[in-house]
Amino acid sequence: MNTPSNLQRPRICVLAFPRLARLVEQAAAELSEQLELIVEHRRFSDAIAQAQALIARGDVDAFISAGANGAQLRRQLEHPVALVQVSGFDIMAALVQAARLSRQNPPRIGLITYETVSAELDELSSLLRIDLHLARYRDAAHVRELSTALRSQGVDVLIGPSLVTEAAEQAGMASVFLYTADAARRALDEALAAARVRAIEQGRRRQLSAIISQLHDGVLAIDTQQQVWLANQAMCEMLGIPETHLRGQSLAQLIPELDAGEVLQAGADAALGRVFKLGRQRMVGKLIPLDEGGVRSGAVLTVQAASSIERAGRDLQRHARSTTARARHTLDDLIGDSAAMQSLRKLAARYASLDLTVLIHGESGTGKELVAQGIHRASPRAAEAFIAINCAAMPENLLESELFGYEEGAFTGAAKGGKAGLLEAAQHGTVFLDEIGDMSPALQVRLLRVLQEREVLRVGGREPIPIDVRIIAATHRVLAEEIRAGRFRQDLYYRINGLHLSIPPLRERREDLPALIAQLLQRKPGRVAVSAQLQQQFLHAARGYAWPGNVRELENLLERLLAIAQDLPAAADAELFALLYPEWSPKLDKTAPGELHVARQTAERQQLEAALRASQGNVQEAARALGISRTTLWRKLGKQARR
Numbered sequence: 001m002n003t004p005s006n007l008q009r010p011r012i013c014v015l016a017f018p019r020l021a022r023l024v025e026q027a028a029a030e031l032s033e034q035l036e037l038i039v040e041h042r043r044f045s046d047a048i049a050q051a052q053a054l055i056a057r058g059d060v061d062a063f064i065s066a067g068a069n070g071a072q073l074r075r076q077l078e079h080p081v082a083l084v085q086v087s088g089f090d091i092m093a094a095l096v097q098a099a100r101l102s103r104q105n106p107p108r109i110g111l112i113t114y115e116t117v118s119a120e121l122d123e124l125s126s127l128l129r130i131d132l133h134l135a136r137y138r139d140a141a142h143v144r145e146l147s148t149a150l151r152s153q154g155v156d157v158l159i160g161p162s163l164v165t166e167a168a169e170q171a172g173m174a175s176v177f178l179y180t181a182d183a184a185r186r187a188l189d190e191a192l193a194a195a196r197v198r199a200i201e202q203g204r205r206r207q208l209s210a211i212i213s214q215l216h217d218g219v220l221a222i223d224t225q226q227q228v229w230l231a232n233q234a235m236c237e238m239l240g241i242p243e244t245h246l247r248g249q250s251l252a253q254l255i256p257e258l259d260a261g262e263v264l265q266a267g268a269d270a271a272l273g274r275v276f277k278l279g280r281q282r283m284v285g286k287l288i289p290l291d292e293g294g295v296r297s298g299a300v301l302t303v304q305a306a307s308s309i310e311r312a313g314r315d316l317q318r319h320a321r322s323t324t325a326r327a328r329h330t331l332d333d334l335i336g337d338s339a340a341m342q343s344l345r346k347l348a349a350r351y352a353s354l355d356l357t358v359l360i361h362g363e364s365g366t367g368k369e370l371v372a373q374g375i376h377r378a379s380p381r382a383a384e385a386f387i388a389i390n391c392a393a394m395p396e397n398l399l400e401s402e403l404f405g406y407e408e409g410a411f412t413g414a415a416k417g418g419k420a421g422l423l424e425a426a427q428h429g430t431v432f433l434d435e436i437g438d439m440s441p442a443l444q445v446r447l448l449r450v451l452q453e454r455e456v457l458r459v460g461g462r463e464p465i466p467i468d469v470r471i472i473a474a475t476h477r478v479l480a481e482e483i484r485a486g487r488f489r490q491d492l493y494y495r496i497n498g499l500h501l502s503i504p505p506l507r508e509r510r511e512d513l514p515a516l517i518a519q520l521l522q523r524k525p526g527r528v529a530v531s532a533q534l535q536q537q538f539l540h541a542a543r544g545y546a547w548p549g550n551v552r553e554l555e556n557l558l559e560r561l562l563a564i565a566q567d568l569p570a571a572a573d574a575e576l577f578a579l580l581y582p583e584w585s586p587k588l589d590k591t592a593p594g595e596l597h598v599a600r601q602t603a604e605r606q607q608l609e610a611a612l613r614a615s616q617g618n619v620q621e622a623a624r625a626l627g628i629s630r631t632t633l634w635r636k637l638g639k640q641a642r643r
């Protein structure tokens, strides 16, 4: 059995006739610390069967045998077989002993062996004045034949192995056993060395097997004839064939797409990569040549499912982006205790736990993205990516490739290797589609497909990629109107309107203003203290204002206040506020109701123009100064231009 002590002491089995086996046993007695000896008195086919049984049980590391028995074992076993071989000295000693036993003059001696013995024996026999008859036997019957023939020629002593001494006995002749203790000892040393080498090799092979069996990739080794000699578990599973059946099969039959011929011929750094199908799965295989001591001994094939490589690539990409794709806000960042805000907070918290699409409606700057981030952070996807994209902020083509990604060569300038879209990059996380009402009809169709099939098709791609993302969409538009006007698909609307949230504009919840002013001022980095009195005055003056840019605008106007707070008296007068905030101009409020609309438009246009002038045409900067988003500014500019 494979106990550790057995593994340290090689197990050596003597398969021989009793007389030789005894010799080996005697020689082994001195080496009992170093080896374990198994003695089997078997002959020929019996010996082979016994050896194979020992090997199958893993009970033996090397064999010792001799003569015809040994030759047969060597031919049929892969285990090392050490042969007890006679030296010239052994033969000379046997000849001297045989000459003494012979009654003939000169002594008539027969030497019967399996292997050829040295031709120099002729000289030796004439030197010893012996009439020596040499013969080689094939098997036991042949030994008997030879001994009878030699006896009829007057030979009265036979030298040879056990078979020969037994036959001599039967024929009434004297005999000398050819094998000596020295020969047995030499065979033992050889068997011991071979067993040690084999144990080292086996240990290495076991380690290698243990390592490759752990790999998720399929691994298979072929010899120079392209025949499999090793395969790991993953490979067997991929091919659906057990390892014992795989061994010896030709690679070309297993995977016809892989022609190993080229790699087996090519230089050491040659490798062949191929995409092929196993059943319905697309696989990527790589064949690398294997050299042993500078000689090509075969090749190794590694195989992976294409989908796992793609997944790994996507994970990498996702990881690369996720650092910039985190949600900063939680629902606790949502300021305001108006009834509307309280129920919004509650509803958003409940929606967070339901893994459904959410549609948020609200004017620009009302906090739609803040709510979306808060929902994500309170949802089970919180640890994953949160990626926001404004559907109104870029041309259709760009939005398409940003959202869905593209394959290499999908269009001129497409990056090498293609690129994952945001829907892929947000895998397991949340995608916030801002201004979804502004999405083109063609992209609406593609998005609908993503939501229905839960898979995304890259631009120029053929294989859909499964995705698991939660969509939160937002718009300032009334989508029912957009549907009526034929600009928004009804089926997409039903898909995204699973859960609905509406954020009222700031002018409809002015009771939130005090809390917003106080807390937003506090949150400003490097803030300057703004006296309670000044805050009150700001609130008072701002009350009548319509807040078209909602909370974002409020944030910006508060920044203006902070910028000059240090230079303001503790209590500023109304005139000063009028200067600081021309947008609050009482002119507008005093205008008669009929003209109010026109007056607002004019004032708005003047403001937009002033801001753009001040920013030298930089829309981003102008939007910031006005406290509205870039999209809103574009929209307002478009409206003004149409008037």
Ligand SMILES: Nc1ncnc2c1ncn2[C@@H]1O[C@H](COP(=O)(O)OP(=O)(O)OP(=O)(O)O)[C@@H](O)[C@H]1O
Binding pocket: 333, 334, 335, 336, 362, 363, 364, 365, 366, 367, 368, 369, 370, 371, 434, 476, 551, 552, 555, 628, 629, 632
């Ligand atoms: N209730 C609120 N409490 C605190 N901060 C708010 C609130 N509402 C909005 N904000 C702040 O106002 C700014 C604009 O909010 P957000 O970007 O979420 O609005 P939005 O509705 O998505 O705007 P847009 O449609 O223009 O993209 C952000 O800085 C946000 O933190």
